[in-house]
Amino acid sequence: MNAPTPLAHLAPNIQLRPVPPALIEALQSRFGTRCSTAQAVREQHGRDESAFTAVPPPAAVVFAENTQDVADAVKLASDHRVPVIPFGVGSSLEGHLLAVQGGISIDVSRMNQVLAIHAEDLTVTVQPGVTRMAVNAAVKSEGLFFPIDPGADASIGGMAATRASGTNAVRYGTMRENVLALEVVTASGEVIRTGTRAKKSSAGYDLTRLMVGSEGTLGVITEVSLKLYPLPEAISAATCTFPTIEAAVRCVIQTIQLGVPIARCELIDAGTVRMVNTHSKLGLREEHMLLMEFHGSPASVKEQAETVQEIAAEFGGESFEWATTPEERTRLWTARHNAYFAAIQSKPGCRAISTDTCVPISRLADCLLDSVAEADASGLPYFLVGHVGDGNFHFGYLIDPDNAEERRVAEELNHQLVARALAMEGTCTGEHGVGLHKMGFLLDEAGAGAVDMMRTIKRALDPHNILNPGKIFTM
Structure with missing residues (x-):
């Protein structure tokens, strides 16, 4: 077994990259007051519910309101080789949101719309900042509900990114089984779509499953299509x-x-x-x-x-x-x-x-x-x-x-x-994800070969390592 990983043992991942003033100026020019460098705002976006407390906050916070905002922010960060950390409501428990290599935070909490309810298909499409309670409030009048319940009123984007589950998983499964399709902004700022609202598909690699659980390291989720279920009689x-x-x-x-x-x-x-x-x-x-x-x-x-x-x-x-x-x-x-x-x-x-x-x-x-x-x-x-x-x-x-x-x-x-x-042939994390805290345990569980394969995927999709770097495994 690898050693436990309190913050003092994470030195290889805590390598702050400089954020050039030119990037901050470009973000403020594009987003105006929706790009904040205020200390209080930065500190709010530089912590979660984990026990880690000694990581510096991001250099700036961008409040995105639509997919184009996210794409533009990621593209600017990519041009300057600066890390990007997505932020929903900050309820994660394993240090997912911490800016261990500096960079900027993209807050998607204002992207909180339920875009389309397809009651006849038992699906709903939402923006990433909408919370699970808001989804259920929106679909209740249709006699439907979304069962994934991690406890906190987490954002749907964050739940997809961490492959969350919760109290209903024994019957309804986890986010892995309940996400049908995604819209994702890649490391270059390109917008792609994965999956469809159809119940099944054999078309190519399953990119939806790849993104679900990737903890923001392969792309920034900007839209999610979910399964719904009839409210029990x-x-x-x-x-x-x-x-x-x-x-x-x-x-x-x-x-x-x-x-x-x-x-x-x-x-x-x-x-x-x-x-x-x-x-x-x-x-x-x-x-x-x-x-x-x-x-x-x-x-x-x-x-x-x-x-x-x-x-x-x-x-x-x-x-x-x-x-x-x-x-x-x-x-x-x-x-x-x-x-x-x-x-x-x-x-x-x-x-x-x-x-x-x-x-x-x-x-x-x-x-x-x-x-x-x-x-x-x-x-x-x-x-x-x-x-x-x-x-x-x-x-x-x-x-x-x-x-x-x-x-x-x-x-x-x-x-x-x-x-x-x-x-006992179990797992180091059933629902919280790896983040910072379980990187050594992932190596024990998956083995060096599997983790190397993950690194290969990461390098292919994020060659400059700007998407939530320093999480899941070291590069």
Whole structure:
């Protein structure tokens, strides 16, 4: 296994390139007040939700309002060999947005329009700055919804770039399965289109899949066509508590192996439930908990729920509490989505070293339980949540960002967890992406030959290495 990668170990990637005054002048001439060099604006665009704090901000921020704006900004940056970092809402967790080699940030948050809803085809086409909640608000009147739900109200462009997933992935898949087509600005400023709204195609290389998950290193996404789904006729959510984490996980494994089409299946450990109760003013039982949701017809939802309740009883599950109204379900899922912020607030001034390993469902209990034992033994406070229906779980080790020993311990825990997941034929990142933090782990997972192939693709599409350089792998 390669060594953990806190910021001090990223020296090969932190090589600031000069941004010539001529580029800033050209950007200000083209964009006027939509090109900002104000310190506060630059600092806002030079950080995300990761634990990295010591990277200088970009030299300028361009606020794009359409595809041509993005193309022109990239073309000017390309002419001066200056890095370009796309920015959506800043919710990424692995340092994706940090200007580790300097450059300019292109903020696409103003490109926030739903361009076309094709209800009869179950598709929608949007600009990259529109958020997942805005998409769902726009399509709800058609009786449709977009299921990918990473928790934060992330931008669709950012979700595509990081191949995001979330709580619904166990039933509906990830962004990989739900992006049909893209419009992308290349490193030279050219605008290309990948894919179509057709359900399938055998035409040439699958450039859409190549761009989804490329983390802004191969192109800047300016338009996305997504799959939609009919709103379920019936939805029911439930919580169930368990005497141990192992009992909860064994319940999940049996549920999945029996083929129950559960829509959401989330694990929250007892300590995290306490944090959530404090943050969201709830009264949830402070025990290890599964939070589940069932979609379908009233009869199928009833059958699914009864089956899972029987399975849970075999593993000591009790206190089933049902949330059948939209208000009750929203309250539960909002609390789950706020678990990260609840944890951060439980230790004022802390940052979280987060993990998002994913393993085959049959290995979930072994991987999770050994990782819990290590975290407990370390003495560091942590939170634990998981999209356990698809074998994905998250630790957040809460550290004082100025305490080198706490950071070392957290990184070592992360290192041990990833090594364990890879040994079980899992992955170092189920949904957050590689960014800065997992570059060494990607090499362990994919192997030197595969990473070299990625570098070859990067060099071919971005010969001057200006698109979000220093992420995913070193050049």
